[in-house]
Amino acid sequence: xIEVNNLAKYYGEVAAVENATFRVEEGxxxxxxxxxxxxKTTTMRILTCYLPPSEGTASVAGFDVVxxxxxxRKRIGYLPEQPPLYNDMTVLSYLRxxxxxxxxxxxxxxxxxxxxxxxxxxxxxxxxxxxHLSKGYKQRVGLAQALxxxxxxxxxxxxxxGLDPKQIIEIRELIKGLGSDHTVILSTHILPEVGMTxxxxxxxxxxxxxxxxxxxxxxxxxxxxxxxxxxISGPVEQVQPLLQSIDGVVEVIxxxxxxxxxxxxxxxxxxxxxxxxxxxxxxxDGGFGLxxxxxxxxxxxxxxxxxxxxxxxx
Amino acid sequence: MRNLFAIYSKELRSYFVSPVAYVIAGVxxxxxxxxxxxxxxxxxxxxxxxxxxxxxxxxxxMPNLNLNEMVVTQFFGVMDFxxxxxxxxxxxxxxxxxxxxxxxxxxxxxxxSTAQMLLGKFLACLSxxxxxxxxxxxxxxxLEAYGSPDWxxxxxxxxxxxxxxxxxxxxxxxxSALTENQIVAVLLSFGMLLMLWLIDWSASFAGPTAAKxxxxxxxxxxxxxxxxxxIDTKDVIFYLSFIFFCLFLTTRVLESRRWRR
Numbered sequence: 001x002i003e004v005n006n007l008a009k010y011y012g013e014v015a016a017v018e019n020a021t022f023r024v025e026e027g028x029x030x031x032x033x034x035x036x037x038x039x040k041t042t043t044m045r046i047l048t049c050y051l052p053p054s055e056g057t058a059s060v061a062g063f064d065v066v067x068x069x070x071x072x073r074k075r076i077g078y079l080p081e082q083p084p085l086y087n088d089m090t091v092l093s094y095l096r097x098x099x100x101x102x103x104x105x106x107x108x109x110x111x112x113x114x115x116x117x118x119x120x121x122x123x124x125x126x127x128x129x130x131x132h133l134s135k136g137y138k139q140r141v142g143l144a145q146a147l148x149x150x151x152x153x154x155x156x157x158x159x160x161x162g163l164d165p166k167q168i169i170e171i172r173e174l175i176k177g178l179g180s181d182h183t184v185i186l187s188t189h190i191l192p193e194v195g196m197t198x199x200x201x202x203x204x205x206x207x208x209x210x211x212x213x214x215x216x217x218x219x220x221x222x223x224x225x226x227x228x229x230x231x232i233s234g235p236v237e238q239v240q241p242l243l244q245s246i247d248g249v250v251e252v253i254x255x256x257x258x259x260x261x262x263x264x265x266x267x268x269x270x271x272x273x274x275x276x277x278x279x280x281x282x283x284x285d286g287g288f289g290l291x292x293x294x295x296x297x298x299x300x301x302x303x304x305x306x307x308x309x310x311x312x313x314x
Numbered sequence: 315m316r317n318l319f320a321i322y323s324k325e326l327r328s329y330f331v332s333p334v335a336y337v338i339a340g341v342x343x344x345x346x347x348x349x350x351x352x353x354x355x356x357x358x359x360x361x362x363x364x365x366x367x368x369x370x371x372x373x374x375x376m377p378n379l380n381l382n383e384m385v386v387t388q389f390f391g392v393m394d395f396x397x398x399x400x401x402x403x404x405x406x407x408x409x410x411x412x413x414x415x416x417x418x419x420x421x422x423x424x425x426x427s428t429a430q431m432l433l434g435k436f437l438a439c440l441s442x443x444x445x446x447x448x449x450x451x452x453x454x455x456x457l458e459a460y461g462s463p464d465w466x467x468x469x470x471x472x473x474x475x476x477x478x479x480x481x482x483x484x485x486x487x488x489x490s491a492l493t494e495n496q497i498v499a500v501l502l503s504f505g506m507l508l509m510l511w512l513i514d515w516s517a518s519f520a521g522p523t524a525a526k527x528x529x530x531x532x533x534x535x536x537x538x539x540x541x542x543x544x545i546d547t548k549d550v551i552f553y554l555s556f557i558f559f560c561l562f563l564t565t566r567v568l569e570s571r572r573w574r575r
Contacts, residue, residue, distance in 0.1 A: 048423040052572050073425040084420035086324075088331050100320035101424045145420070 001026040001153060001183040002047065006056035009042050016042040017207045020056070024200070026152075029179040031198030032187035033304065039207040040187040041081060044155050047185070048078045060153055074103060077151035077182075081158050083142025087131030091122055091141055094130055095148055102149035112148055120144040120174065136167035143174065154178060156186045160193060172197050191304055203307045210307040226269050227296040228276065233262040234288035240265070242286055248273045262289075266296070317426040321434025322441075325408070329442050334404075339446045342400055349392050350453045357385050381463045387541050389453065390471050394537060397443075397482060398511060402503040404442060405486025406496045408435045409568070413494035428565045436480075436487055436561060443479040447472070467543030474540025477553035478533065482507060484560035491567045507533075 002024040009017045017039040024030045032040050045051040047058055049069040057064060063071040086094055095113050104112050117123040120140045125133065130141060139159065146154055159175065160168045176197050178184055188194060194201050195215055203211035203218075211218055232239050236254050243252045243265060251268040269275050276293060283290045329335040357379075364379060412418040421431055451472075457463045489503035490496075514532035517525040529535055536549040 045419075048419075050419055050423050050571070070425050070427075073423055076423065078419070078423050080416055080419045082416040084415070084417040086328070086415075086417060088328055089324075093327075097320055097324050098420065098424075101317050101421070101426050103317075103425055 002030075002058075002060050002185065004043075004047075004056070004058045007043065007046065007053050007058055008055040009039075009046060009051065010054045015207050017046075017204075020204070020207075020209050022202050022209060022212055024183055024185060026183055027180065028200055029175070029184040029186065029198045031194030031201045032185060032204065033189070033191070033194050033201055034187075034204035035189055038189075038204045040204060041157055042207075043204070044078075044157050044185065044187060048076055048155055049073055074149075075152045077146030077149065077154045079142045079146040079154075079156045079159055081161065083138055084145065085130045085138060085141060088129065090127050090129055091117070091133075091144075092126040094141065095144055098145045099148045102151075104149050112150065116144045116148045119147065121170075136163050136170075139163060139167070139171060140174075143171070147178070150181075152183060154182045154184045156184065158187055158189070160188070160190065168193075203304065205307060226273070228267040228269065228279070229292070229294055229296050230265045230267055230279065230283075230290070231262070231292035232265065232283055232288050232290055234286075235260055236263045238286075239263060239283075239288055242282060242288075243267055243279065246275055246278055246282060248275045262291070318430045318434045318437075321421075321426070321431055322438045325435050325438030326441055329404075329438070334407075335442055338400055338403060339449065342396060342446055343449060345396055346389075346393055346450055346453075350389050353385055353388050353392075357381070360384070381457060381461045382467050382543075385457065386454070386463060386468055386471070390475070390541050393450065394475070394478060394534075397479065398507050399504070401443070401479070401482040402486050402489070402500045402507070404439055405483055405490050405503060406499040407490070408439065408487055409490040410494050410496045410499045414496075422568075422571070428568050432487070432561060432564055432568065436483060439483045439487070440476075440480055443483065444476060447475050447479065464543070467541065470543050470545050471541045473545065474537050474549070477540075477550065477557075478537055480557045481533065481553050481560070484557045484564075485510070488560045488564045488567070491564045 004020055004022050007017055007020040008015065020039075020043060022030075032043070034040050042051065046053050047060060047065060049065050049072055052066055057066075059065065060072045061075050063075070065072050086097075089097070092113065095116065096109065099109055099112055114123070117126055120143050122137060122140050122144060125137060130138065133141065139162075143156070143159065146156065156175065160171050163171060172193065175184065175186060179197075179199070186193075186198065198215070200214055201212070201218060202209055230243070240252055240254055240263075243249060248269050249267055250270060253266045253268075255264045255266055267275075267279070276295075280290055280293060361379060409418070412421065454463065454465075454468055485506050486499075486503040489506065490499040492502065493499050510531065510533050512532075514529045514535055517528040517532075520528055530552070536552050539546050539549050
């Protein structure tokens with residue numbers, strides 16, 4: 001549905017996006033994940049024909065964003081980071097205006113408006129002036145604006161930013177529900193969001209795509225070994241070398257504790273090797289106390305940090 | 315056409331839901347009413363003077379007192395200067411506000427052409443202008459009630475006003491497309507309009523060819539024919555081509571985002 005090939009965008013000397021290549025299949029929700037300023041918005045603006053790419057090509061539903069911009073624009077619903085609302089209009093008149101410029105035929109207009117407002121939960125506010133709505137409702141109107149012409153592709157730039165936790169959950173549920181009828185690209189710098197709503201993730205950092213795949217495949221790919229967390233009583237300078245001496249242990253990091261009596265350690269081991277039994281035995285035999293021992297699951301958080309932190313990529 | 319009309323009605327609506335249209339119409343009508351009254355008073359005073367003198371000296375050798383020339387033309391002559399100040403306020407928000415609010419992203423990613431968007435906005439502003447200008451017809455009806463003005467020059471003056479307003483608005487729209495700051499838009503359009511207003515002044519100190527060009531570019535020169543009751547195609551074409559030129563530049567400005575690779 002969406003194909004991006006070697007896309008690049010330069011602002012003067014600075015590259016906002018470089019060498020971006022990815023595809024989105026029909027009916028999937030793609031999460032565009034990256035820290036602020038990574039190039040997410042730029043990529044989305046290129047896909048919506050707001051900005052031209054400096055290099056490379058992008059196409060939506062088979063139409064090139066530069067050459068066949070009008071065709072692309074007919075098929076896209078776009079919610080920019082700042083919802084494009086006219087604060088002096090009522091919800092209904094605003095959506096009617098958007099529907100008209102998006103080319104919704106006159107006969108379907110009222111039906112589409114009702115359906116969209118129903119779907120986004122703003123029907124009871126249809127006669128409210130947009131400027132008087134709360135932030136959460138403004139975001140819903142923004143979403144309704146992107147949906148009103150029933151586009152094949154939805155591009156949502158940070159749709160949950162600035163909302164309270166309850167509103168975030170509501171908007172996420174809404175987006176999840178859209179995945180069946182639409183192809184959705186959604187950008188965020190909030191991790192749990194992609195884990196909850198997206199079937200596929202593209203991680204972008206400093207304009208480059210640093211990871212791509214399902215949440216599970218990304219985790220598997222990056223998993224080099226297991227980690228354990230151990231809470232052990234005893235002086236750190238004795239316990240640490242002891243743990244280090246266990247076969248299969250790669251690294252032991254003392255995380256906290258007072259150093260004299262007890263410490264919390266993160267023990268990294270080689271993959272596919274469970275050292276828990278041996279670790280427990282050695283600790284007890286050494287005369288120390290084992291207070292806690294548990295495997296650490298790699299979370300999306302870890303993937304994200306690994307992919308977007310300098311040390312790892314260097 | 316449907317897109318154009320959607321933009322047109324949205325723009326016109328936003329003038330009327332905000333106080334903008336009412337304040338501008340109010341201020342303009344107050345000022346023009348004040349000027350009209352004074353011009354009329356002046357005319358009355360002349361009439362009295364003439365009546366006294368003709369009683370003393372007989373009717374011979376008395377110049378004609380022309381209502382059109384002494385009231386209508388003079389009134390229109392000051393009205394266009396008020397518009398020079400007011401039009402930048404009508405046009406400043408057209409694009410600057412869309413840029414500031416980010417709604418330009420909605421317009422530019424919708425399947426409408428830049429020309430449709432621009433024309434919709436231009437015509438909405440021109441409509442508001444025409445409505446306010448049409449309200450000044452009241453003054454002409456007052457003249458009709460108490461005197462006998464010649465309606466031909468009045469109508470040609472109004473036609474001139476429509477064209478002049480179009481040219482003013484085209485300049486304002488261009489200025490508004492250049493910036494996202496409304497104050498910058500006002501100042502830019504005001505500066506450009508005033509320059510075009512006064513451009514023939516420097517004609518007196520320029521060479522013969524340059525003088526001709528400068529005079530041709532002046533907004534006032536072309537308006538004076540209309541106020542005298544002359545509809546010259548040369549003047550009509552001047553205004554139309556000026557409007558077209560400014561609107562063309564505006565589409566280029568708006569689309570320039572799509573060239574910067």
